[in-house]
Amino acid sequence: MAKHRAPEGAATDFDAATSALADVTGKYSVDVAHTRIGVRARHAMVTTVRGSFTEFAGTAYLNAADPAASSVELRIATASVDTGVPDRDAHLRSADFLDVERFPEITFRSTDVEQVDVEVYQVTGDLTIKGVTRPVSIDFTLTGSALDPFGNLRVGFEGALAIKRSEWDLTWNTVLDTGGVLVSDRVQVEFDVSAIKVS
Template sequence: MSTTTSPTLAELTGTYTVDVAHSTIGFVARHAMVTKVRGAFNEFEGAGYLDGGDVSKSHVKVTIQAASIDTRNEQRDGHLRSNDFLDMEKYPTITFASTSVKQVDAENFQVTGDLTIKDVTKPVTIDFEYQGAATDPFGNHRIGFEGSVAINRKDWNVTWNAALETGGVLVSDKITLEFEISAIKNA
């Protein structure tokens, strides 16, 4: 009888590229104070290095095309692309570049880095949970992570809003960014 074991973190050391076809970078915002609207960015790229022996030497960088925003509503997406929100004509990309990686426990990590939206750069710390590693049917060595962070969009000069007659505002200031990442180890 044979048993299979998951690779150790040290065995996963290497340079990885985000598999965009199997990853999602999304967001959640409150709408009209009564419900949540979810969306995603359909065009992005990312790469990083995982040092399983010393996680603090790991790093990642992601670039998102602002125009690829998709909330399943063409009119809303157009408004989000405008200068009221992302101003994608002037600021076509959103970037995240890590400045530190910390292992909290066997499955949890904190990735701190610089998030740039509309030419405003601020530090954020994203909590990630390690989802596992596998070799796919094509021989690719994959790792998976899921994470999220709540930000205040006003900190990045994304300030448009509309007051509601019943009180409150149309769009929440708090936005939750969500990451479901599958990355392939480079040969």
């Protein structure tokens, strides 16, 4: 992924004023340093465990005049899962869950983009986890667009996706003595995306 440096004499304060842009059409690259892909699931039926993937890459083509002509592609390194607890992360990387040795990436490739509100776009595509590919739809909200102090045109999106992990062969679990299971089947994936226009 290309590095974006401030031109000589440019402001370095990201709090400097930026201006919203009317037309954001173009090809974009996800800015990993300012993007978060989070996950959360219920644990032992009583609390929520949160984590994130820290290594990923993504591209998008945005067409403001014809949203259906837009497209998105995302690749996530499964070994980068991080919940803040090393033992738990090691278990998530094992064959019980993500099996990172055999399946090093989670991928998403869009098949359709539809504008459903002024700033909301429904992105439908193929999500592949552990070699299983299934269609999903994610509603993304355009949170802003601006020319940053380094001269980069940026756009921001937020979205969330709820999946049943068992549908992607993520079936490991333990039954609790008090009823229920240790890990919920439902997993929430959260996207806070900043992308930079590259052409």
